Amino acid sequence: MSHSPKISVIMHVLFLTLCSASLCCYAFTAQEYSDALEKSILFFEGQRSGKLPSNQRLKWRGNSGLSDGSSYHVDLVGGYYDAGDNVKFGLPMAFTTTLLAWSVIEFGDSMHGQIENARAAIRWSTDYFLKAATATPGTLYVQVADPNMDHHCWERPEDMDTPRNVYKVSAQNPGSDVAAETAAALAAASIVFRSSDPSYSSKLLQTAMKVFDFADRHRGSYSDALSSVVCPFYCSYSGYNDELLWGASWIHAASQNGSYLDYIRSNGHTLGADDDDYSFSWDDKRAGTKVLLSKSFLEKNTEEFQLYKAHSDNYICSLIPGTPSFQAQYTPGGLLYKGSASNLQYVTTSAFLLLTYSKYLNLNGGAVKCGTSTVTADKLISQAKKQIDYILGDNPAKMSYMVGFGERYPQRIHHRGSSVPSVHDHPDHIACNNGFQYLYSSSPNPNVLVGAIVGGPDSKDNFSDDRNNYQQSEPATYINAPFVGAVAFFSANTHTNQ
Numbered sequence: 463m464s465h466s467p468k469i470s471v472i473m474h475v476l477f478l479t480l481c482s483a484s485l486c487c488y489a490f491t492a493q494e495y496s497d498a499l500e501k502s503i504l505f506f507e508g509q510r511s512g513k514l515p516s517n518q519r520l521k522w523r524g525n526s527g528l529s530d531g532s533s534y535h536v537d538l539v540g541g542y543y544d545a546g547d548n549v550k551f552g553l554p555m556a557f558t559t560t561l562l563a564w565s566v567i568e569f570g571d572s573m574h575g576q577i578e579n580a581r582a583a584i585r586w587s588t589d590y591f592l593k594a595a596t597a598t599p600g601t602l603y604v605q606v607a608d609p610n611m612d613h614h615c616w617e618r619p620e621d622m623d624t625p626r627n628v629y630k631v632s633a634q635n636p637g638s639d640v641a642a643e644t645a646a647a648l649a650a651a652s653i654v655f656r657s658s659d660p661s662y663s664s665k666l667l668q669t670a671m672k673v674f675d676f677a678d679r680h681r682g683s684y685s686d687a688l689s690s691v692v693c694p695f696y697c698s699y700s701g702y703n704d705e706l707l708w709g710a711s712w713i714h715a716a717s718q719n720g721s722y723l724d725y726i727r728s729n730g731h732t733l734g735a736d737d738d739d740y741s742f743s744w745d746d747k748r749a750g751t752k753v754l755l756s757k758s759f760l761e762k763n764t765e766e767f768q769l770y771k772a773h774s775d776n777y778i779c780s781l782i783p784g785t786p787s788f789q790a791q792y793t794p795g796g797l798l799y800k801g802s803a804s805n806l807q808y809v810t811t812s813a814f815l816l817l818t819y820s821k822y823l824n825l826n827g828g829a830v831k832c833g834t835s836t837v838t839a840d841k842l843i844s845q846a847k848k849q850i851d852y853i854l855g856d857n858p859a860k861m862s863y864m865v866g867f868g869e870r871y872p873q874r875i876h877h878r879g880s881s882v883p884s885v886h887d888h889p890d891h892i893a894c895n896n897g898f899q900y901l902y903s904s905s906p907n908p909n910v911l912v913g914a915i916v917g918g919p920d921s922k923d924n925f926s927d928d929r930n931n932y933q934q935s936e937p938a939t940y941i942n943a944p945f946v947g948a949v950a951f952f953s954a955n956t957h958t959n960q
């Protein structure tokens with residue numbers, strides 16, 4: 463379906479004309495990427511549960527969930543709401559935290575003035591995970607609130623009066639998926655705090671090892687034990703093998719302890735080391751594990767390195783149009799498209815892996831092998847840049863999918879706190895059913911959830927700025943987390959080729 467040369471010349475001239483009228487040319491400046499970085503981290507303040515600190519910058523939020531855990535005599539105050547509701551789901555919260563930590567580990571040097579805010583965003587969940595992991599021996603608390611009940615209401619977190627049921631995994635009701643992801647989050651975060659707060663770092667790592675041991679010793683999926691409250695919301699569709707290998711890989715990266723290397727060597731093949739998978743998400747960790755392990759084995763040019771590099775290459779090749787193993791779908795405007803629900807989560811995770819892998823490749827002068835063709839590290843960077851720029855507004859709709867960034871951005875996001883008047887403007891309680899008028903209203907949200915990246919447009923680059931279309935208009939912590947690292951990279955590397 464190639465254009466005739468004549469048409470492409472005309473299009474090129476048209477393009478240049480538009481450019482000179484300064485209607486286009488989305489080469490974002492370093493300043494704009496830095497602005498997006500700051501906002502992408504600020505978003506996490508809007509998702510906070512618990513008692514807000516005096517330095518809270520997102521002012522329209524208030525304290526919430528202050529007695530979470532109390533009916534079970536445990537303190538589960540804190541942590542994050544995953545998206546537009548008021549549930550604290552352990553699996554996506556842990557994945558979010560692992561990816562925020564990985565963002566800082568790889569691209570923290572590019573974060574400049576934002577590094578403290580990034581660490582604070584990580585600590586907000588690791589403080590919670592430390593409580594969830596140590597409150598009751600032999601138990602990991604993995605969720606607060608029944609989503610079925612929560613979703614019956616449209617309430618601000620500050621007004622919540624739905625049951626705050628607490629869910630846990632244990633030897634009898636195992637959850638190796640959620641536990642191993644929590645271990646991964648704690649281990650990755652321990653690397654982040656290693657020099658800034660060594661004692662906190664070592665507490666995180668020790669806890670990670672205990673939680674991983676629990677995950678590995680008592681095998682099972684939390685979707686079996688807790689099916690009615692985790693499915694279909696954050697059902698572990700991919701099972702728990704991927705999280706076990708991912709968790710061990712992060713503890714190995716954090717500790718360099720040989721036991722975890724032995725674990726990876728002896729269990730890798732049964733835990734998915736030989737599989738190819740082309741999505742990386744809160745559910746499926748296989749692609750991310752390959753990339754992480756390709757770095758762990760980078761210096762040692764061993765058989766293992768070849769294994770993890772080959773599978774990392776396969777993942778990358780699947781994303782690069784024109785290579786023999788290309789198998790992704792892109793919208794006409796060039797956005798990676800995996801599915802209608804929260805599609806941008808796959809865009810941000812894949813952009814992050816492209817950049818991280820390009821960094822690893824640059825360490826040893828390597829390139830990606832896609833069948834007979836070779837793909838350079840620079841190509842991975844330009845591929846990632848297209849995706850990040852699309853999110854920020856370089857797209858056919860000329861719309862930024864980050865709230866509060868650029869001139870046009872989503873106004874009616876599917877988010878309870880953002881759409882109902884702030885407790886500071888409207889202190890009276892707004893009950894469960896009374897909130898629905900705000901869900902169905904056509905007015906813009908009164909509270910701007912700055913930095914939130916929404917689910918994003920459809921397969922034709924069309925976006926409906928409609929609160930009821932949660933697939934497109936709902937933000938989520940795991941969409942933002944890998945974006946933080948990716949946009950940090952571009953804030954320091956704007957010279958990169960297009």
Ligand SMILES: *[C@@H]1O[C@H](CO)[C@@H](O)[C@H](O)[C@H]1NC(C)=O
Nearest residue numbers: 671672675717719720721722
């Ligand atoms: C390495 O990890 C194993 C398993 O968690 C632990 O028993 C051992 O004490 C650790 N070794 C060191 C040196 O920390």
Ligand SMILES: *[C@@H]1O[C@H](CO)[C@@H](O)[C@H](O)[C@H]1NC(C)=O
Nearest residue numbers: 794920921922923924925926
């Ligand atoms: C995109 O949305 C617009 C406005 O709703 C509509 O007119 C158009 O047909 C849509 N395009 C596609 C390809 O769906």
